[in-house]
Amino acid sequence: MTTQMQILPALAPEGAGLVSYPAAIPAADPRHLLGLAGMPRETLLELLEEGQRYRDQMDRGGIVSRALEGVTVCNAFFENSTRTRLSFELAERRMGATVVTFSATDSSTMKGETLLDTLKVVEAMGVDVMVVRHASSGAAHYLARHLATTVINAGDGTHEHPTQGLLDLLTLRQVWSGRFAGRRLAIVGDIVHSRVARSAIHGLVTLGTEVTVAGPATLLPAGIETIGARVAPTADEAIAGADAVMTLRLQKERMEQGLLASLGEYTRHWGSDARRARLLKPEGVVLHPGPVNRGIELMPDVADGERSVILEQVRNGVAMRCAVLERCVAESRSVA
Numbered sequence: 331m332t333t334q335m336q337i338l339p340a341l342a343p344e345g346a347g348l349v350s351y352p353a354a355i356p357a358a359d360p361r362h363l364l365g366l367a368g369m370p371r372e373t374l375l376e377l378l379e380e381g382q383r384y385r386d387q388m389d390r391g392g393i394v395s396r397a398l399e400g401v402t403v404c405n406a407f408f409e410n411s412t413r414t415r416l417s418f419e420l421a422e423r424r425m426g427a428t429v430v431t432f433s434a435t436d437s438s439t440m441k442g443e444t445l446l447d448t449l450k451v452v453e454a455m456g457v458d459v460m461v462v463r464h465a466s467s468g469a470a471h472y473l474a475r476h477l478a479t480t481v482i483n484a485g486d487g488t489h490e491h492p493t494q495g496l497l498d499l500l501t502l503r504q505v506w507s508g509r510f511a512g513r514r515l516a517i518v519g520d521i522v523h524s525r526v527a528r529s530a531i532h533g534l535v536t537l538g539t540e541v542t543v544a545g546p547a548t549l550l551p552a553g554i555e556t557i558g559a560r561v562a563p564t565a566d567e568a569i570a571g572a573d574a575v576m577t578l579r580l581q582k583e584r585m586e587q588g589l590l591a592s593l594g595e596y597t598r599h600w601g602s603d604a605r606r607a608r609l610l611k612p613e614g615v616v617l618h619p620g621p622v623n624r625g626i627e628l629m630p631d632v633a634d635g636e637r638s639v640i641l642e643q644v645r646n647g648v649a650m651r652c653a654v655l656e657r658c659v660a661e662s663r664s665v666a
């Protein structure tokens with residue numbers, strides 16, 4: 331029997347992975363987008379306004395922008411992605427950037443090169459913007475400290491996924507006619523592993539939306555209340571009367587053994603089915619960041635039903651990433 335050796339991307343020794351939740355690192359430098367924690371309300375609202383402007387352009391027949399002309403962007407994905415990677419690529423190309431993309435499996439990190447050494451090599455080739463997804467919480471912050479390029483966090487471990495948070499906010503802005511205050515979002519499922527939930531909570535709490543989370547005790551992070559979310563004991567209680575529910579993907583790849591008794595029990599207690607969707611307000615909507623485990627956290631009739639805004643989230647992802655790229659590049663040029 332042959333044993334296949336698994337070689338994991340090696341991290342540079344200091345920094346990466348040392349961000350401890352719930353400590354939030356303020357995303358103070360506007361050249362980067364590292365997270366929504368600490369982002370001022372005005373900045374959030376301006377980004378959403380810009381995202382809507384790009385979404386309107388898409389709906390009128392296509393994005394027309396040369397905002398990234400002369401800019402070289404590298405999409406460095408050390409974890410799998412469909413939505414985030416492709417929507418960044420589309421946004422970058424539609425705005426006139428030169429785009430290079432690589433994933434961990436076809437880079438020299440597989441030969442043991444550190445994350446920082448790899449991206450310093452990319453930087454030396456003349457890249458201006460690094461869009462980074464990595465399994466290590468804090469990787470984007472670490473790179474922003476050690477690279478001269480703009481860094482955009484495309485998801486770091488279980489920490490934050492700020493462009494997903496912004497596209498979720500843009501989707502809710504459309505559904506809620508621009509009014510966030512007085513609304514309530516329920517987030518149900520695997521909260522502890524969810525960078526999507528953290529970014530959504532940070533953004534929505536800043537805009538005055540009440541956020542209620544619910545999930546099995548083993549999948550609820552201790553101290554989630556400290557970032558502004560309320561914990562409900564059951565999915566039914568979280569969803570009843572809410573303006574929207576965000577069902578989270580069960581992140582089996584990040585799980586240790588023993589967190590769940592069985593998938594069937596998880597679905598029965600925490601899955602979004604038609605009965606639970608009817609507990610929402612009559613106009614309430616269902617979000618899911620994707621990819622969906624159909625039949626586990628979300629039933630197909632709800633995923634494809636009239637309350638679902640999942641494909642709107644995906645479409646808004648391209649528009650929102652245009653807005654983020656334009657803003658970060660403009661800030662970077664203003665300090666150059």
Ligand code: CP
Nearest residue numbers: 411412413414619620
């Ligand atoms: N929502 C999200 O991050 O999806 P991908 O993993 O497909 O990018």
